[in-house]
Amino acid sequence: MAGTSVERSASGPSQEKPIPIGPRVRHLRQLQGLRLKDLAGLAGCSESLVSRIENDLVTPSLSTIHRICKALGVNVSALVDPVEQRVCTTYGPHDRPRTSHGPAGEGDGSMCETLTPFGAERMLEGLLLDLPGGGPLCGPFEHAGEEVGYVLEGELELIVEGERHQLPVGHSFFFSSSRVHSYRAFGAKTCRVLWINTPPTF
Structure with missing residues (x-):
């Protein structure tokens, strides 16, 4: 029937192998600090x-993909383009993927530019964090891995295990x-940091 959207099992027959979008959805959701139920509420599903999509147990309909992308603030290509x-x-x-964490009061107000392309096999992640x-x-x-960074603009307040550091x-x-x-940024000025994580965690 025209206009009907159907979610298909990922194990069902298909002429073409679909691009696995689950890891991308999970990556973008975690990047914005959203829980599964948060994304589900924003996307109206x-x-x-959402859990089945992230685990590639179901292939979402195009309308569902559009709603998820709108909720995540990204274009559809961010989920379906081949790596x-x-x-x-x-x-x-002006080409780096950008993710906004919302205006202050709704999110933390930060803007993240990704320096490394998406890929489940990536061993590190580079970011420009405003x-x-x-x-x-x-x-x-608190998670597994290591982090290194360099303050490019402003001043960073970094707290690790209760130790407070002010880094100009x-x-x-x-x-x-x-x-x-x-x-967080220390003071009234925006702080820009080159931030590297391994393994990718944002």
């Missing part, structure tokens, strides 16, 4: 459906991600 296998990936200053002056504390976070332009940091950490 059930939490169980390019390039020897070297380059981005111009933190608004006077914004809320991001965190606390030109200062760098390194810590184990398993240590409880949080951060």
Whole structure:
């Protein structure tokens, strides 16, 4: 019937192997700090459906993909375009994938630019993170991995295991991600940080 959208089991017959979008949905959801039920509510679908999509147990209809993309603030191409296998990936200053964490008061107000292309096999993740002056504390976070960063603009307030560090332009940091950490811009000016995680965690 025209206009009907149907979710298909990923194990069902298909002439073409669909691009697995589950890891991309999960990556973008976690990047924005959303829980499964948060994304489900924004996209107008059930939490169980979002979970099945993220685990590639079902191929979502195009209308569902559109709703999820709208909820995540990305284009459909972010979910369905094939991962390019390039020897070297380059981005111009206006080409990098960007994710906004919402205006202050609704999210943490930060803007994240991704320096590394999407790929489940990636071993590290590079980000340009813009933190608004006077914004809320991001965190606390605690997970596996290691992190290193360099302050490009403004001043960063970094708290690791209760130790508070104020890092102006030109200062760098390194810590184990398993240590409880949080951060924000120190003062009224926006802080820009080159931030590297391994494995990818944003």
